[in-house]
Amino acid sequence: xxxxxxxxxxxxxxxxxxxxxxxxxxxxxxxxxxxxxxxxxxxxxxxxxxxxxxxxxxxxxxxxxxxxxxxxxxxxxxxxxxxxxxxxxxxxxxxxxxxxxxxxxxxxxxxxxxxxxxxxxxxxxxxxxxxxxxxxxxxxxxxxxxxxxxxxxxxxxxxxxxxxxxxxxxxxxxxxxxxxxxxxxxxxxxxxxxxxxxxxxxxxxxxxxxxxxxxxxxxxxxxxxxxxxxxxxxxxxxxxxxxxxxxxxxxxxxxxxxxxxxxxxxxxxxxxxxxxxxxxxxxxxxxxxxxxxxxxxxxxxxxxxxxxxxxxxxxxxxx
Amino acid sequence: xxxxxxxxxxxxxxxxxxxxxxxxxxxxxxxxxxxxxxxxxxxxxxxxxxxxxxxxxxxxxxxxxxxxxxxxxxxxxxxxxxxxxxxxxxxxxxxxxxxxxxxxxxxxxxxxxxxxxxxxxxxxxxxxxxxxxxxxxxxxxxxxxxx
Numbered sequence: 001x002x003x004x005x006x007x008x009x010x011x012x013x014x015x016x017x018x019x020x021x022x023x024x025x026x027x028x029x030x031x032x033x034x035x036x037x038x039x040x041x042x043x044x045x046x047x048x049x050x051x052x053x054x055x056x057x058x059x060x061x062x063x064x065x066x067x068x069x070x071x072x073x074x075x076x077x078x079x080x081x082x083x084x085x086x087x088x089x090x091x092x093x094x095x096x097x098x099x100x101x102x103x104x105x106x107x108x109x110x111x112x113x114x115x116x117x118x119x120x121x122x123x124x125x126x127x128x129x130x131x132x133x134x135x136x137x138x139x140x141x142x143x144x145x146x147x148x149x150x151x152x153x154x155x156x157x158x159x160x161x162x163x164x165x166x167x168x169x170x171x172x173x174x175x176x177x178x179x180x181x182x183x184x185x186x187x188x189x190x191x192x193x194x195x196x197x198x199x200x201x202x203x204x205x206x207x208x209x210x211x212x213x214x215x216x217x218x219x220x221x222x223x224x225x226x227x228x229x230x231x232x233x234x235x236x237x238x239x240x241x242x243x244x245x246x247x248x249x250x251x252x253x254x255x256x257x258x259x260x261x262x263x264x265x266x267x268x269x270x271x272x273x274x275x276x277x278x279x280x281x282x283x284x285x286x287x288x289x290x291x292x293x294x295x296x297x298x299x300x301x302x303x304x305x306x307x308x309x310x311x312x313x314x315x316x317x318x319x
Numbered sequence: 320x321x322x323x324x325x326x327x328x329x330x331x332x333x334x335x336x337x338x339x340x341x342x343x344x345x346x347x348x349x350x351x352x353x354x355x356x357x358x359x360x361x362x363x364x365x366x367x368x369x370x371x372x373x374x375x376x377x378x379x380x381x382x383x384x385x386x387x388x389x390x391x392x393x394x395x396x397x398x399x400x401x402x403x404x405x406x407x408x409x410x411x412x413x414x415x416x417x418x419x420x421x422x423x424x425x426x427x428x429x430x431x432x433x434x435x436x437x438x439x440x441x442x443x444x445x446x447x448x449x450x451x452x453x454x455x456x457x458x459x460x461x462x463x464x465x466x
Contacts, residue, residue, distance in 0.1 A: 217432065221414050227382035234383050238413070251434035 006034050006061040010144045011052050012094030013074060014044060014060070015087070020073050025061040026052075034061040058143055071102050082130055089136060094144035096130055097156060099123070104152035104184065111191050113222045117229065124159060124181030131163045132176060138164065138312050147276040147283050151190050151198070154272055159183040161268035161309075168308045169264070175232075179261050182233035186240050186265055189219025201279045216241055217250050235259035240266050243300040263302040267293075267309050270301075286315055330422045336374035338392040339408040341439040347394070364400040369459050371395040375407055376418040384412055395421065396442075398459060400450045402431065408439045417445050422462060424455065 006025060014020065024044060025034035037060060038044045052060075062070050074095055081087055081095050100123045107116040131141070141160055146153045162183040166176050190198065193215060197208045204212065219237035223229055239262035242248035244255055248266075258266075274289035284292065290310055297306050347370075377389040393405040403419060403426070411417070415430045428445040435441050 217413050220412070224381045224383065224412065224414050229383055231383045234381075234412075251432055253434060257435055 004033050005064050007064055007067055008059040008146070009062055009070060010094040010098060011049050011058055011060055012088075012091040012144050013098050014049055015046055015091050020044075020070075022062045022066040022069050022073075025063075026057065027059075027061060067102075071099070074099050074102075078126075082126060085134075089130075089134060090140045090144055092130055093136075093141050093160070096123075096126060097144055097146075097160075100127065100156045100159070100184075101146065101152055104155060105150070108152050108191055113188065113226075116188055116191075117185065117223065117226055120181050120184035121228070124184050125177050127159055127184075128163050128173070128177040128180040131160060132167050132173060136164065139316065142286075149199070149276055149278050151187050154276065155184050155187050157272045157276070158186060158265065158268050161272060162264055164312055165264055165268055165305065165309055168312060169305065175261075178230055178233055179236075179264065181229075182236035182261060183265055183268075185219070185223060185229075185233065186236045186269065187215065187219065188222055188237060189215030189217065192218050199279050203280075213241075213249050232259055232261040235262045236265045238262070240269050242266070244302060245299040247300065260302075264305050267301050267305050271309065271313060286313055290314060329420045329425060333372060333374040333392070333420055333422065336390050336392050336420075339439055340392050340394065340406060341408070341437070342394060342406055343437075346436065346440070366397040366399040366402075366404070367456055367460065368397050369395050371421055371459060371462065373405065373422070374420045375405070376420070377409075377411060378416045378418075380416050381412055381414060384415075393419065393443075395419070398451060398456060400456075401447055403428070403445050403447065405443055405445070406436070407441050407443050410435060410441050411443050417443075419445065421459075423458070426451075 014024070021040045023036060023040050024038040026037035027034040038048075052058075078095060078099055082092055084092075103119045103123060104116075107119045110116075141164070145157050145160070147157075159180050163176050163180050166179045171179065193211055197204070197211055200208070216238050220234055223234055223237055236259070238250070239248075239253060239258050241250070242253045242258045242262065243266070244258065244263070246252045246254040270293055271289055274284045274292060275286060277283050290313060293301070293306070294310075371394070373393045373395050375389075375391060375393045379386050379388060389409060391408050393407050395403055395405045397404045405419070411430045411433045413430055413432065417428055417430060419426045419428070426447050426449075428447040430443060431446045432444045433441055
């Protein structure tokens with residue numbers, strides 16, 4: 001999100017400080033506008049970043065016009081970092097997430113399905129490999145994610161959640177890579193929906209609701225001509241709003257008529273939507289989101305998948 | 320000639336098409352009530368309830384769903400100026416190309432939606448490439464018979 005000409009960046013992405021030439025800003029509590037934290041001429045120390053994180057500051061800010069330089073810095077370090085076991089998982093996940101969001105943002109804004117699919121294939125594989133390379137603490141991953149209501153942020157988060165859930169359900173590594181790619185693409189049909197509808201603060205009209213409800217079919221049709229995508233990936237786009245009890249859309253499929261990957265996507269898609277900022281409400285806490293999902297969860301979601309997700313996403317202190 | 324060419328010998332092709340469709344009489348009766356699926360109806364022109372025997376040729380158009388070309392019997396449940404709803408024995412997917420043969424006419428179109436009603440019975444909605452004429456719809460109504 002752009003806050004007064006600034007964009008937030010995860011503190012965890014700043015640890016390899018060599019080559020980062022942007023000014024870093026911080027937004028103290030109560031301040032509307034970020035203030036300078038560390039000028040580009042000074043090298044931010046790892047100890048400083050650690051202190052920030054320890055005190056609960058997980059985001060710094062950069063000026064919007066320096067976004068390109070920041071992204072260049074991330075992409076330059078990405079491969080090395082992802083393969084470096086000495087780096088904490090949180091930092092690697094943060095760096096990958098920033099790159100994923102930026103690439104998806106550009107691809108979605110371009111509106112070309114080919115470009116979106118190519119980006120998703122590259123980044124989905126990296127996400128699946130990273131999140132299965134060692135045991136992952138869910139809250140560590142959540143800490144580095146953004147929770148705004150843009151489609152690319154949502155798609156990125158759904159991708160990570162889907163991999164974590166799929167791994168717990170013991171899907172194979174090759175399946176997890178495909179699931180990650182499918183999750184990045186599951187909402188591709190939304191690029192045809194007017195932004196004013198997606199960002200609307202008030203209740204949707206019947207016509208607007210119909211537009212929204214077309215996105216699974218639109219997404220399926222966009223992806224269906226691509227030979228490198230599998231049935232499961234297409235059905236993640238087509239069936240992620242279907243519900244086990246037939247109450248979903250676009251066709252009201254029930255039970256195992258819904259592809260397992262789409263059933264998995266449905267669980268994490270709803271959770272991600274509830275825990276993210278929306279134009280019409282604040283994000284719900286994880287506990288509240290799981291509670292909301294539980295009300296109809298036994299009817300609407302695959303029971304095994306939903307139970308596993310509760311195990312993964314329940315805050316440790318509350319479990 | 321238009322897509323919906325009229326041809327007297329389509330009846331033979333329809334009779335020769337494999338009949339794997341399984342539609343219990345109770346389901347058929349329920350489907351004949353057009354309002355049953357009004358919740359999904361977003362057509363600009365009203366749908367006319369029909370009950371016609373026909374056949375469908377489905378060509379393999381989606382790489383992720385590889386299969387040979389399929390021919391099978393269908394029951395056309397209704398039609399509007401731009402679309403048709405029919406029962407088929409297999410799951411089809413949005414974007415797949417279909418040629419529908421009715422006793423005296425044929426149409427081409429693209430699958431818009433499909434859902435399973437029971438084993439070997441799927442409800443398929445097709446968006447037609449060319450609009451039907453009022454005359455043709457009147458002709459359907461005069462031909463109408465339970466398969």
